[in-house]
Amino acid sequence: MGWQAAEILLLQSVPGLSARTVLQLVQRYPAFEHFQSALAAGALRQLGLFTDSVLDQARSRARDILQRCQQLGIRIVTVADADYPHLLRHIPYPPVVLYVRGQLQSENVPVISIVGTRRCTLYGRLCAERFSEACVRAGAVVCSGLAQGIDTIAHQTALRAHGITYAVVASGLDRIQPVSAARLAEQILEYGGAVLSEYPPGTRALPAYFPQRNRIISGLARAVLVVESGIPGGALLTAHFAFDQGRDVYAIPGNITSEKSAGTNMLIRRQIATPALSPEDFLADLGLTTLAPAAPAPTFHSPAEERLYALLGSEPLHIDVLSDRAGLPVHEALAHLLELEFRGLVRQLPGKYFIRSA
Template identity: 40%
Template sequence: LRKVEGIGNEVVDQVSNWESIVDLPAELMRIKEFGAKVITQASSEYPKPLREIHAPPIVLYVWGEIQERDHHAIGIIGARRTTHYGSESAKKLSYQLAYAGLTLISGLARGIDTAAHQGALAANGRTIGVIGSGLSKLYPPENQALAEKIRNGNGAIVSEFSMEIEPDRQTFPMRNRIISGWSHGILVIEAGATSGALITASQALEQGRAVYAVPGHINAPSAIGSNRLIQQGAKLVMDANDILEDLQILLPETKPSPQAAARQLPPLSNDERRVYDAIEAAETLIDDIATKCNLPSATVSSTLLALELKRLVKQLPGKYFVKLA
C-alpha cells in the first residue's frame, strides 16, 4: 500500500492496525441486537446496478429485506424544506411509480424524501431508504416510525456505515451516490440553486443514469435548480408515464391480472360497478370518470367514497383516482 500513489502512511497504518480501531465482536453484536444484517458484493441481495458504479460500497447494512425486484428502481430527491406543491408532487409520482412496479429509493430525510417514501407505501409498493448514518443513529429521528413501516414488509433501510456512525457533511454525499447508482434514473422535485440534489443529479449522469425533473414556478427559489436541470436537458416530468415510457423497463409482474382482480371484488351496486369500471389502469381524473360512466357528478363523488371505504379505489392529489384491486 505504501507504494500506491496518493495513499499516505496514516491510511496504511490504519488499515494495518484495523483490529485496534474496530471492535468487530461488538459491532456484530450491535447488528444482531438491532435485527439487521450485512451483505457484501458477493451476496445475491446486493443491488446489481450498484456493482456497475465507481467505488461501490464494499458492504451494506440492511434493516429489512432487499428483493430481486428492487433492482428495478427510481430515485427521488429534492428539498428538505419543501412546499405543498413539491410534497404533493412527490407523493403522487412515487405512488404512480410504485404502483407500476418500480421500487422507490430516497434518503429518508425531511421534505421530498419523506413524501416519496409515503407515496410508495400508500401504493403498497416497495421503497428503500438509504441513510447517511449508521442504522442505530437514524436521522432525522422523527422518521423512526416511517423507517419501521418500510422495514416491516415494504422494503429496507440501508447504510454503508457501521452501526453507530453519526451523520455529517461527508456521509450524506456518500449516501447520495448509492441512491443514484442503485436507480435506473433520478427524479428531482424542488431543488434550489445550491441544493445538494443537484450534486446527486450530476453524480447520476456520471454513472450513466437518466435525470428527470418536475418543473416549478419560475419565481420560486425552491424551483431554481430543478428548472435549470430541465433547461440543461433533464426530461420534464408531469406524470409517471413520462418516466416509464422513457426507461422502457420490462418490470416484473407485481399486480394481479384484470381477470384475477375482478374475481376478488366484493358485491357492488350498479353505480359502483359503472364507476369502478370507468377508472383506467392508470390514475383517472374524477371528471373523466363522470363522463365515461354517464352519471351526475354528485353520484360519482358519493360512489367513489363508497369504493374508497371498501378499499377498492384511492384518491390521489388533484382529484385523481386509482384502483387498488
Template identity: 40%
Template sequence: MKSEDNYYLAALARCRGLGSRNIQKLLSRFASAAAIWQASLEALSAVGKMSFVQAQNLAVFRKENPDLPEQLAEQCQRLGISLCTITQESYPNILKEIFDPPVVLYYRGILQPEAARVAMVGARRFTPYGEGIALEFGKQLAAAGLTIVSGAARGIDTASHKGAMKSGRTVAVLGCGVDVAYPAENKRLLREIPERGGVVLSEYGPGTKPLPVFFPARNRIISGLSQGTLVVEAARHSGSLITAELSLSEGRDVFAIPGSIYSATSQGCNHLIQQGAKLVQEPADILMEYGLSAPPKQKARRQFTPEERQIWQVLSFEHPLTIDEIFDSLPNGEMSNLAFLLLQMELKGIVIENELHAYRRAERE
C-alpha cells in the same frame, strides 16, 4: 467469503481514511478480510496498494479496536440488522459499477439485488405542487414495477417513499445507522418500509449518528442503485442536484419535473432541463424509457359518512388545507368533531396529512 469474514470487512470499512477503493485493492492481494485485519504493519506496507501513512492508521485503528469485528456481529444480530458485502452475490451489480461503491451495506428488510430501480429526490422545504407530484409518481412508478429509491429526508423524499408504498416497493438510503431514525418524525416510516417488503440500508454501522459529511456520500448510493434519477423539486443549489450530477457522471438517466420560473424550489429542476435532463410531465414519460407501462387504473369505491362527504368535497389533491381552512370552507361552518373525522379518513386512506399539518385527498380523481 465466509459469513464471519464479512464482519472483518465491515470493521475495515470503519477505519477513517482507508476508503473503499483501498479496501478493494487489499482484497485483491490478501486471502480474506480477516487476513488484512490480522496482517502486520510491514505486510500491509509491502503490498504497495496503500501509503505507509494509511497502513499505519489501519494498524493504530486495529490496536484501539481489537474486538470490533465481533462487536459488529453481536450488534447486528441483537438489532436485527443484515449485512451485505461487495464480495457477495447478493450485492447489487448496478452499485458495483460506480466509481466508489461502498464495500459494506447494512440493511433491514429485503434486499433485491437485481430489482429495477429509479431514484426520486427533491427539496426538504417542499411546496404542495412538489408533494403531490412525489406522491403520485411514487405510487404509479411503483405500481408499474419500479422500486423507488430515496433518502428518507423530510419533504419530497418522504412523499416519494409514501407514494411508492401504496402500490409497491421502496428503498430508503440513510446517512446514519439503520437503527437510527433520522429525521425523528420518520421513525414510523422507517419501520414500515421493511414491513412492507422494502429495505432501509446504509454503509454506516449501527449507532452511527447523522453527521452532515455523510449525506453527500449517501447520495452516491441513491444514484448508484438506480437506473435513473427523477428530481421532483429543488432549489438552484440543492443536495438533490448533487444526486443528479452523480447520476450523469455514471451514465445514468436524469429526469426533472418543470416548475414555475418564479418558484425558488423549481429553479434547480428548470436548470437541469436546460442542461439536458429529460423533461417529465407524467409517470408514463419515465416508464417508456424502460419499456414499461402503467397498470390500468381501478376506480376506488369509497364509503363516506355524510360528514366525511362534506369534508371530501372541500378538499382537493393539488392544494392541501389546514384544519382551520377546512372548517371555514364547510357549507354550514360547523363540525365540532372535525379533527377526529380527519383522523378517521386518514386511517381509511381517503386523505393524507402532510408535514405542514394540512390535508389533501389521497388520490387524484
C-alpha cells in the same frame, strides 16, 4: 474463499486507512489470506499502518460491530458478496460495506429513486405522490433518502400503494433521526422494504455524510427523478451523481418564479435531465408500464355532488372557486365536498383546496 465481512470490517477499522484504499485492497486481493501474504512479504510496508497492535485493535472493533449488528438484526453486505446490489457495484467507489435491515429485491426488479427538497410546495407534493404511486403500479421499487419533504412523501406514497421502498440514510441504522423518520423506517420494513447505510451502528449523521449517502441513492437506481429543488440543493447533487454514473436523470419542470423549481429547471436547461411531464411518459421512457387498478364508476347522492366532482381534477381548486362554478353557497358546497371526501372520491388539501382522489 473470498473476503468475509469480519475481514473487511477489520480493514475499515484500521486508523488512517481510507475507504478508497480499503476498496482497492479488496479489489486487488482475491481473499484476506492473499492480503496477509502480501503484508508478511512487505508489499504493503509503504502504508505503514499494519502493526500488530493496530491490527489487534481493529480486529476487536470489527468484532464489536458484528456483535452489535447481530443484536439489532442488521445484515452486512460487502462489495465482495454475490448479493451486493448489481448496479451499485459498478459506480465509481461503491461503498465497501452496506448495513441492511429488511429485504433487497432481486436485480431484475427496477429501482427508481425519487428525490427533492425538504421544504416542498403543494405542487411538489402532488407530483411526488403521482410519480411514486405510478412507479409502484409499474412494479418498481421507490428509493429515497428518508429526509423530510419529497423523500418522505415518496416513501409514504409507495407504502400506501402497497409497494416496496428503500431508504438510504446518512447515519447508523440505530441512529435515525428525527423520531418521525425512525417511525417511517419501521413502516418501510413492515411492508417488505429495506433501510440501508454504509455507516456502522452507533454512527450519528454528520453534514459530510449526506453527499456520500446521495451517491448510493443514485447508484442503486436505474433512473433518478428530481421533483423539486432549489439552488443549491442536495437533490441536485444526487442528480449529478446519477449523471456521472450513467443513470437516466429526469426532472419535473416547475414554475419559473418558484425558488423550489429553480434547480429542476436548471437541470433540464443544461440537458442533465429529461423533462418528466407525466408519470406515464416517464415510465414509458424506461420501458415500464403502469398497471392502474380499475376504479368503479363513482356514485353520487345528489346532482350537486356530481357537479362538484365534475369540476375537480388533478389541479387543486379553492372552495370559493368551486362554489362559484357549481352555483352553490360556500357552506353547501363544503358539506357536499366533505361527504365526497368521506367516501374517498375527493381529497382536501391545506387552505380549503380540493382535488379528485387518485
